[in-house]
Amino acid sequence: MKEQKGIQREGRLTLDFIDEMKQIPGGEQIALCIQCGTCSGSCPTSHLMTHTPRRLIAMTRAGMRKEVLESPDIWLCTSCYYCYVRCPRGIKVTDLMYAYKRLSARDKFGIQKRGYKLGKIFMSVVNKYGRNNELELLAKFFGFANPIGGIKNTFIGLGLFLKGRLPLKTHKIKDLGGFKKIVNKAEELARLP
Amino acid sequence: MNSHCEPGIGRSNPPQEIASSLKAPRNDTKHMEYTYYPGCSLHSSAPAYEKSSQAVMKAIGAKLNELEDWNCCGATAYMSIKELTAFSISARNLALAKKQAPNHDVVAPCSGCFVGLTKANKYINEFPEIKEKVNVALAEAGLEYDGSVKVRHLLDIIVNDFGVDKIKAMVKRPLTGLKVACYYGCQIIRPKTPLDDPEEPKHLEELIAALGATPTHYPMKANCCGGSIMGTEENIGMMLSRNVLDCAAKYGAECLVCPCPLCQMNLDAYQKPINRKFKKDINLPILYFTQLIGLALGLPPKELGFGSELVSADDIVRRFS
Numbered sequence: 005m006k007e008q009k010g011i012q013r014e015g016r017l018t019l020d021f022i023d024e025m026k027q028i029p030g031g032e033q034i035a036l037c038i039q040c041g042t043c044s045g046s047c048p049t050s051h052l053m054t055h056t057p058r059r060l061i062a063m064t065r066a067g068m069r070k071e072v073l074e075s076p077d078i079w080l081c082t083s084c085y086y087c088y089v090r091c092p093r094g095i096k097v098t099d100l101m102y103a104y105k106r107l108s109a110r111d112k113f114g115i116q117k118r119g120y121k122l123g124k125i126f127m128s129v130v131n132k133y134g135r136n137n138e139l140e141l142l143a144k145f146f147g148f149a150n151p152i153g154g155i156k157n158t159f160i161g162l163g164l165f166l167k168g169r170l171p172l173k174t175h176k177i178k179d180l181g182g183f184k185k186i187v188n189k190a191e192e193l194a195r196l197p
Numbered sequence: 198m199n200s201h202c203e204p205g206i207g208r209s210n211p212p213q214e215i216a217s218s219l220k221a222p223r224n225d226t227k228h229m230e231y232t233y234y235p236g237c238s239l240h241s242s243a244p245a246y247e248k249s250s251q252a253v254m255k256a257i258g259a260k261l262n263e264l265e266d267w268n269c270c271g272a273t274a275y276m277s278i279k280e281l282t283a284f285s286i287s288a289r290n291l292a293l294a295k296k297q298a299p300n301h302d303v304v305a306p307c308s309g310c311f312v313g314l315t316k317a318n319k320y321i322n323e324f325p326e327i328k329e330k331v332n333v334a335l336a337e338a339g340l341e342y343d344g345s346v347k348v349r350h351l352l353d354i355i356v357n358d359f360g361v362d363k364i365k366a367m368v369k370r371p372l373t374g375l376k377v378a379c380y381y382g383c384q385i386i387r388p389k390t391p392l393d394d395p396e397e398p399k400h401l402e403e404l405i406a407a408l409g410a411t412p413t414h415y416p417m418k419a420n421c422c423g424g425s426i427m428g429t430e431e432n433i434g435m436m437l438s439r440n441v442l443d444c445a446a447k448y449g450a451e452c453l454v455c456p457c458p459l460c461q462m463n464l465d466a467y468q469k470p471i472n473r474k475f476k477k478d479i480n481l482p483i484l485y486f487t488q489l490i491g492l493a494l495g496l497p498p499k500e501l502g503f504g505s506e507l508v509s510a511d512d513i514v515r516r517f518s
């Protein structure tokens with residue numbers, strides 16, 4: 005008999021993906037989902053997603069780890085928390101989306117995604133100064149990750165600059181040493197990303 | 198076409214007069230003192246918010262003591278890659294706040310910071326494992342944090358601690374006739390709101406009405422402007438911001454006020470590109486709610502940071518000063 009297209013063979017699934025998600029603080033709620041679709045219906049970007057938040061949860065429970073974590077859709081979450089406040093089962097859907105992003109980043113599924121690149125660059129800037137530096141963030145992000153976007157954005161950047169809204173001065177926090185120690189220790193202690 | 202935002206279509210128009218949903222304000226407004234957490238944006242891309250917040254708080258007699266040596270809250274970007282580190286750096290701020298003034302609430306004018314710090318607090322209090330690890334990390338810098346500092350948004354302080362009625366009594370130049378779209382965005386009202394409702398909040402409208410202005414009812418006041426997705430998926434970000442701008446303009450707003458520097462950036466700096474991309478003709482100055490309070494209280498516009506918006510608000514300033 006021919007294997008049907010689109011149907012997943014058990015061998016290709018990661019059946020303990022749901023257990024992995026349950027490990028994440030708040031992730032244990034994933035078992036409560038009744039697949040009502042309220043989250044997807046409330047989501048401002050779900051109409052652009054292949055796998056909407058509801059479907060990502062179904063896929064997680066089915067063990068489709070790779071498909072979930074390499075999906076560009078998880079990076080379309082804007083963190084608007086509509087799904088979170090509306091879910092009739094009290095599931096913190098936004099936090100699940102964050103967890104997907106983090107797993108995807110750690111396991112290198114998402115490293116080509118712009119959302120990941122922005123996060124990574126943001127982290128490096130914050131770790132360097134203790135604060136964000138918008139100019140450096142923009143330069144690094146648009147310069148290296150997305151040169152075409154950078155050219156378009158220089159017009160906006162210039163407008164902001166002329167209005168004094170992109171200061172050239174970098175501000176470092178005083179106890180940068182202590183701050184870095186906290187960051188390093190937290191990274192070392194993290195059981196999960 | 199976003200026909201869901203035509204006046205008269207979609208969600209019903211609530212009655213124009215706003216039923217009050219405010220709690221009685223605190224009585225001891227004489228002693229309003231807070232630990233002020235400006236966050237990165239207020240010190241760079243949002244000087245108007247910083248200036249107007251300081252000026253208004255001073256005018257209403259509240260004292261803001263800036264948190265000594267504060268660091269970035271981590272924002273949504275950090276949270277998307279490393280959770281425990283994000284909580285730990287937020288906790289550094291809260292630990293410092295506790296040391297600086299154990300009984301003062303922390304006030305954050307940026308909705309992103311507000312949610313970042315609040316979330317760290319919530320997870321530290323709810324998950325003992327996180328609390329323990331965060332404290333091990335903090336100990337590296339000689340700090341500790343028990344999860345007890347209260348984090349609040351500036352709008353919450355103004356409407357709930359000081360009170361809209363008191364603001365109303367202080368108005369010197371009522372903003373009569375000014376049609377204002379009150380935009381909440383997401384993070385100030387969701388996941389947990391210090392205001393009245395996570396989807397249909399009214400506090401900002403009540404405040405704006407107290408200034409003598411007319412809050413414009415429009416259905417998208419609590420929808421998403423795109424947030425940081427504007428940087429990564431510009432087309433999607435511009436579409437989301439367009440929906441909000443277009444809706445506010447169609448319902449007759451002359452300007453829009455918001456309580457968040459990221460919303461202001463998206464709606465203001467991207468307004469021109471949005472007009473170009475979607476063949477629109479929107480001209481909506483995007484202001485901070487504190488700027489309008491300041492204007493109505495008769496504070497000099499220069500002290501309120503007017504002039505740094507990309508869509509000029511000169512007409513409004515001229516009308517009311």
Ligand code: SF4
Binds near residue numbers: 040090
């Ligand atoms: S709203 Fe909640 S219960 Fe409904 S599909 Fe989404 S996560 Fe599941």
Ligand code: SF4
Binds near residue numbers: 046082084085
């Ligand atoms: S928080 Fe993310 S997943 Fe949830 S509704 Fe908003 S954009 Fe969609």
